[in-house]
Amino acid sequence: xxxxxxxxxxxxxxxxxxxxxxxxxxxxxxxxxxxxxxxxxxxxxxxxxxxxxxxxxxxxxxxxxxxxxxxxxxxxxxxxxxxxxxxxxxxxxxxxxxxxxxxxxxxxxxxxxxxxxxxxxxxxxxx
Numbered sequence: 001x002x003x004x005x006x007x008x009x010x011x012x013x014x015x016x017x018x019x020x021x022x023x024x025x026x027x028x029x030x031x032x033x034x035x036x037x038x039x040x041x042x043x044x045x046x047x048x049x050x051x052x053x054x055x056x057x058x059x060x061x062x063x064x065x066x067x068x069x070x071x072x073x074x075x076x077x078x079x080x081x082x083x084x085x086x087x088x089x090x091x092x093x094x095x096x097x098x099x100x101x102x103x104x105x106x107x108x109x110x111x112x113x114x115x116x117x118x119x120x121x122x123x124x125x126x127x
Contacts, residue, residue, distance in 0.1 A: 054122070062121050065089030069126075075101050077112040085116045085125075092126035
């Protein structure tokens with residue numbers, strides 16, 4: 001049958017002959033796309049006055065950080081995870097199996113991460 005090189009050459013030639021770039025282009029009239037209504041209804045959750053005051057008092061940097069989820073290496077709150085929580089203010093951290101050694105260890109990791117987040121931004125982490 002064919003060897004690898006012959007197959008590659010045939011594939012390239014076939015691709016050049018049959019490719020849409022070589023096909024004759026036929027002018028078709030542009031179609032007008034009508035805007036459609038979204039198939040969902042946006043949900044608006046009213047905030048309490050206390051929550052509204054908290055959100056409005058947050059700096060933009062913290063608000064942006066709250067929209068982020070971060071993963072990390074290791075099984076404890078090390079220097080890098082601590083700095084990420086302090087500087088980025090993530091809304092959540094993702095715990096993977098690589099981060100878990102035992103129930104006691106993961107409980108301590110969660111407690112330390114929450115304490116740092118609450119100290120730095122007054123907001124808890126979603127873990």
